[in-house]
């Protein structure tokens with residue numbers, strides 16, 4: 001990841017729609033070369049925040065900056081530096097892939113060899129070069145998403161904002177999309193990507209922000225958020241040989257709760273940090289029990305999300 005000043009910065013953004021506080025004091029920043037995942041359930045305020053960044057809406061109060069330019073004071077400069085991919089794709093009759101991208105390249109004012117280069121780069125990046133003359137209404141959902149991404153990056157923006165890009169894609173197309181998003185970050189772009197399919201973001205995002213009822217309730221790496229949310233770890237311990245001594249040892253330990261046995265494997269919940277988990281393993285070994293596996297189950301992003309937003313769900 002390329003370290004530099006933030007390319008996206010939201011500063012205390014609020015957006016009211018009548019009585020609905022759709023975005024409530026949201027602040028975060030995204031650096032060049034960073035992929036930031038915006039996670040939240042339906043109606044949490046993701047699209048509204050992204051539309052404000054893309055200058056399609058204005059904050060009620062607060063500001064958002066793209067490459068240091070304010071969406072309120074300098075929307076024209078913001079538009080030149082930002083590509084926004086909405087969560088819908090319109091229908092287009094009698095237009096092929098190349099014509100579609102060419103239309104957007106012209107709309108962004110690209111001319112002559114500059115436009116030719118931009119089209120060649122984007123068609124190559126998205127793998128659409130082999131489909132250049134294919135009518136877009138005949139494309140698969142995955143190919144339409146590639147085209148939409150191509151359109152979003154045709155003017156070489158430094159910031160890309162992608163609203164639910166993985167929605168409706170099959171597993172293979174999702175993997176390909178993740179791969180393209182990583183390559184966008186490698187090009188030095190700051191990428192903001194939203195989703196409510198949480199697990200699909202874990203691999204591709206450097207950091208995530210969890211938004212709930214308009215408020216950002218947690219920001220950090222998936223691991224950081226997971227650690228904060230983790231009050232009780234699930235530990236699995238597997239033994240070889242006669243499991244009876246292990247059964248007795250665990251039964252005598254009053255501090256270990258909810259021990260479940262499945263033949264030679266014990267599963268238990270354990271309140272504590274990594275140091276106390278290491279201490280438990282030492283004690284098992286010192287007791288002479290034949291342990292062959294000791295595993296602290298890390299939570300899925302889905303579990304973390306549910307814990308972080310606990311009690312706040314509408």
Ligand SMILES: Nc1ncnc2c1ncn2[C@@H]1O[C@H](COP(=O)(O)OP(=O)(O)OP(=O)(O)O)[C@@H](O)[C@H]1O
Nearest residue numbers: 017020022040041042043044045046047048049196
């Ligand atoms: N133009 C509008 N007029 C009135 N209310 C709106 C408008 N746009 C959004 N809202 C409301 O603001 C809140 C946030 O909506 P938003 O679309 O930003 O959420 P979201 O997190 O993107 O959800 P989804 O995943 O369903 O797109 C919701 O309560 C929504 O009904």
